[in-house]
Amino acid sequence: MFDFAAHNPVFLATFGESFSLVRNIDLLDASPATEPFQAINTAFDALEGVPPGDLSSYLRLWVNVADFTTLPAKGDEVLTATTAYKISDIDRDDSGGMLMLCRFDRALDE
Numbered sequence: 538m539f540d541f542a543a544h545n546p547v548f549l550a551t552f553g554e555s556f557s558l559v560r561n562i563d564l565l566d567a568s569p570a571t572e573p574f575q576a577i578n579t580a581f582d583a584l585e586g587v588p589p590g591d592l593s594s595y596l597r598l599w600v601n602v603a604d605f606t607t608l609p610a611k612g613d614e615v616l617t618a619t620t621a622y623k624i625s626d627i628d629r630d631d632s633g634g635m636l637m638l639c640r641f642d643r644a645l646d647e
Contacts, residue, residue: 545601549575561612596639
C-alpha cells in the first residue's frame, strides 16, 4: 500500500509555492504576525470564471497538515505577493493533507 502521508513533503518540495498565513486573531494588529508555508495551488474551474492565482476570485491550496503546529482555520488569511484571501472552507484528507478554499479579500499595497 502506498503511504501518501510519507510522501507529502516530497510533493510540496516538487510542486509547492510559498504563501503566508495570518491568523484571524492577529488581523487587528498593526503589523500582524505571518507564518510562511508551502502549498500546492490546485487548478480547478473557478466558481466565478476567473482563473486561480493572484487577484482571482478563488484560490484552492493543498497543504501538509504536519507542517502546522496549529491548523489554519476559516477566517484566517492566506497571502500571496499581491493578494489577500480569506479561508472559507477546509477539507482534510485521510493522508495527512488538507485542501483550503480561499476567497479573494483584497489586493495588497505594493
